Amino acid sequence: MTGTLDIALPKGRLGEKVLALLSSAGAGGPQPDAHSRRLVLESHDGALRFFWVKPADVPIYVARGAADLGVAGRDVLLEHGAEVYELLDLGLGRCRMCVAGRPGALSRGGTLRVATKFPNIATRHFQSRGREIDIIKLNGSIELAPLLGLADVIVDIVETGTTLRENGLAVLEEILPVSARLVANKASFRFKHAQLSGLVDRLSAALEGAN
Amino acid sequence: MDTIQSGEERLVRELRALYARYGYRPYRMSKFEEYDLYANNRSFLPEGGAIAFTDTNGRLMALKPDVTLSIAKNLAGTQDAPARVYYDESVYRAPDRQLGFQEITQAGLEYLGEADGYACGEVVMLAARSLALIAPGSVLDVSHMGFINGLVQAMGLEPAARGELLRAAASRSIPGIRAAAAAGGAMGMPVERLCRAVEIYGPLRECLPLLQGLSVNGETERAVRELAELAGTLESFGAPEGVNLDLSAVSDTEYYNGLLFKGYVPGAPAAVLSGGRYDSLLRKLGKPGGAIGFAVYLNLLERLWPEEEEGYDADVLLLYSEPTPPRAVAERARRITEAGRSVLARRSAQGARCRETVVLDEGGGTE
Numbered sequence: 001m002t003g004t005l006d007i008a009l010p011k012g013r014l015g016e017k018v019l020a021l022l023s024s025a026g027a028g029g030p031q032p033d034a035h036s037r038r039l040v041l042e043s044h045d046g047a048l049r050f051f052w053v054k055p056a057d058v059p060i061y062v063a064r065g066a067a068d069l070g071v072a073g074r075d076v077l078l079e080h081g082a083e084v085y086e087l088l089d090l091g092l093g094r095c096r097m098c099v100a101g102r103p104g105a106l107s108r109g110g111t112l113r114v115a116t117k118f119p120n121i122a123t124r125h126f127q128s129r130g131r132e133i134d135i136i137k138l139n140g141s142i143e144l145a146p147l148l149g150l151a152d153v154i155v156d157i158v159e160t161g162t163t164l165r166e167n168g169l170a171v172l173e174e175i176l177p178v179s180a181r182l183v184a185n186k187a188s189f190r191f192k193h194a195q196l197s198g199l200v201d202r203l204s205a206a207l208e209g210a211n
Numbered sequence: 212m213d214t215i216q217s218g219e220e221r222l223v224r225e226l227r228a229l230y231a232r233y234g235y236r237p238y239r240m241s242k243f244e245e246y247d248l249y250a251n252n253r254s255f256l257p258e259g260g261a262i263a264f265t266d267t268n269g270r271l272m273a274l275k276p277d278v279t280l281s282i283a284k285n286l287a288g289t290q291d292a293p294a295r296v297y298y299d300e301s302v303y304r305a306p307d308r309q310l311g312f313q314e315i316t317q318a319g320l321e322y323l324g325e326a327d328g329y330a331c332g333e334v335v336m337l338a339a340r341s342l343a344l345i346a347p348g349s350v351l352d353v354s355h356m357g358f359i360n361g362l363v364q365a366m367g368l369e370p371a372a373r374g375e376l377l378r379a380a381a382s383r384s385i386p387g388i389r390a391a392a393a394a395g396g397a398m399g400m401p402v403e404r405l406c407r408a409v410e411i412y413g414p415l416r417e418c419l420p421l422l423q424g425l426s427v428n429g430e431t432e433r434a435v436r437e438l439a440e441l442a443g444t445l446e447s448f449g450a451p452e453g454v455n456l457d458l459s460a461v462s463d464t465e466y467y468n469g470l471l472f473k474g475y476v477p478g479a480p481a482a483v484l485s486g487g488r489y490d491s492l493l494r495k496l497g498k499p500g501g502a503i504g505f506a507v508y509l510n511l512l513e514r515l516w517p518e519e520e521e522g523y524d525a526d527v528l529l530l531y532s533e534p535t536p537p538r539a540v541a542e543r544a545r546r547i548t549e550a551g552r553s554v555l556a557r558r559s560a561q562g563a564r565c566r567e568t569v570v571l572d573e574g575g576g577t578e
Contacts, residue, residue, distance in 0.1 A: 064480050084382065085384075086386075
C-alpha cells in the first residue's frame with residue numbers, strides 16, 4: 001500500500017527542529033513553513049503530511065493509527081508505555097530524567113514524597129530500589145515542590161541544571177538519558193514499509209552527516 | 212440473509228467454515244472458571260486481570276479473561292488423536308487500566324496434541340487465511356521465541372534485565388536493547404546479534420538466510436529449522452502472500468515458547484490476530500504434548516466494516532386501525548412476507564422508515 005505518510009510532530013522547538021532535519025534529509029521535497037498557523041501541513045511533493053500536536057499526545061496519535069510516524073521524547077514514550085515502534089534516535093532535545101532535591105533528601109527515612117509529571121517512570125524507578133514513595137502528580141513548576149515542603153524530591157527532566165542550582169537543589173540520581181525518537185505505528189510499519197524505511201534511511205544518513 | 216447479518220457475523224460464519232474444512236470442531240465453554248486457574252497461571256495470562264466473584268456455593272469464580280487457558284485445561288490431545296477445536300467467545304479483562312474491564316470478542320482455534328511440522332504449518336496457514344477473509348492485503352508476521360531465547364542466552368544476561376530487553380526488542384528500539392543489555396551486564400557482538408535479528412523484516416523465505424547467519428547455538432538452530440520447515444509447508448498449502456519474518460514479535464509472558472505470529476489488516480492500527488505455540492502452558496497444567504493456536508480479535512475489526520444501512524426498517528409499513536380484525540392484519544402480513552418482502556405492522560406511521568405503505572381499513576381491506 002502506498003500514499004502519503006502522516007507524521008505527528010510535537011508543537012514547539014522540537015517539532016521545528018524535526019522539520020529542519022527532514023529538509024536537510026531531502027525527505028518529501030521542500031518542507032512547509034513551521035511557523036504557519038495551519039494545523040495540518042503538507043510537503044510540497046505531497047509525500048508527507050504533518051500535524052502539530054501536544055508532545056504528550058504524539059504516541060497516542062501514532063499508536064492509534066491517526067499518524068503513521070511521530071516524534072516523541074523517550075520520557076513521554078516510557079511514561080505512557082505506547083504500543084509503537086521506536087525506529088530512530090534523532091538525538092534532538094537531549095536531556096536527562098533525574099531525581100532532584102535538596103542534598104541528602106534521599107537519605108531521610110520512611111515514605112519519600114515525590115513530586116513529578118512522570119508518575120509511572122518515578123514509580124518504576126523507586127520500586128526497582130525497593131523504596132516506598134508517595135507520588136504527588138503535578139503538571140508544571142515541579143521545582144517548587146521541595147522548596148515549599150510539598151515533596152522531598154522531584155523526578156523531572158534536567159537539561160542544564162541551572163534552575164535546580166539557582167533554587168538550592170541538585171541532581172541526586174540520574175534515571176535515564178532522554179532524546180527525541182522517531183516512532184511508527186505498528187500497522188503502518190507493515191503497510192507503508194517501503195516509504196517508511198526510505199524516510200528512516202534518509203534521516204539516518206542526515207544524522208550521520210551532521211555528527 | 213446477508214442483509215441482516217453484521218460484518219462480524221458474516222466473518223465468524225466464514226471462519227467456522229474455513230476451520231471445519233480442516234477437521235476443527237466447534238468448542239463451547241462456560242463463561243466462568245474457578246479463579247484458581249487464573250491465579251495459578253498468572254504468568255501465562257495477557258495483562259488485564261480477571262473479574263472475580265463468589266458463587267452461590269462459596270467458590271471464588273472468574274469471568275473468563277482468556278480462552279486458551281480454559282481449553283488447555285479442559286481438553287487433552289494425544290499423539291494419535293490431537294484435539295482440533297475452534298471457538299468464538301467473549302473474554303473479559305482490562306488491557307488498559309484507565310478504561311476498566313472490557314468485553315473482548317474473539318474467534319480462533321487451538322490444536323492440542325503432537326504439534327509436528329505439519330500441524331504448525333496448518334495452524335499458521337489457517338491464520339493467514341483468516342486474515343485474508345477479513346480484508347485483502349493482510350500481513351501475517353511470524354517469529355520464534357526459541358531464536359530470541361537462544362540469542363538472549365548467548366548474551367549471559369542477568370535474569371532481572373530480561374523483561375526490559377524483551378520490551379525494547381518488541382518496540383524495535385535498538386538503543387533500548389543496548390541500554391537494557393548493558394544494564395544486565397551484556398555487551399558486544401552477542402547484543403549486536405539481537406539488534407540485527409530484530410531489524411530483519413521481510414518475506415519469510417527471503418529472510419531465512421539472514422537468520423541462519425545470526426544463529427549461535429542449538430536453540431537458535433532449532434528455531435531456524437522450524438521456520439524453514441514452516442516456509443515449505445506454507446508454500447505447499449499455497450498460503451496467501453504476505454507471510455513475513457519479524458522477530459520483534461516477542462512475548463514477555465511464559466505463554467509462547469516457540470513459533471509466534473501476529474496478523475495485521477489494512478485499516479486496523481494494531482495486530483488483529485495473535486497466536487503461537489504454547490507447550491509450556493500444557494506442561495504447567497501437567498499435560499503431555501504440544502499446543503498451538505491463535506485468536507482473531509473481532510472487537511478490533513468493528514471499524515473496518517461499512518456501517519449498517521441506515522435506510523429502512525422494513526420494505527412495507529402495514530398500517531391498521533383498532534377495529535381491523537387481527538386475523539386480517541396477519542393474513543396481509545403473511546402475504547407480504549411470502550412475497551419475499553419484510554413487513555412492519557403498526558397502528559401509527561410515526562417514526563417508521565419503510566419503502567412502501569399499505570393501509571388496511573376497518574374490515575381488513577386496502578384503502
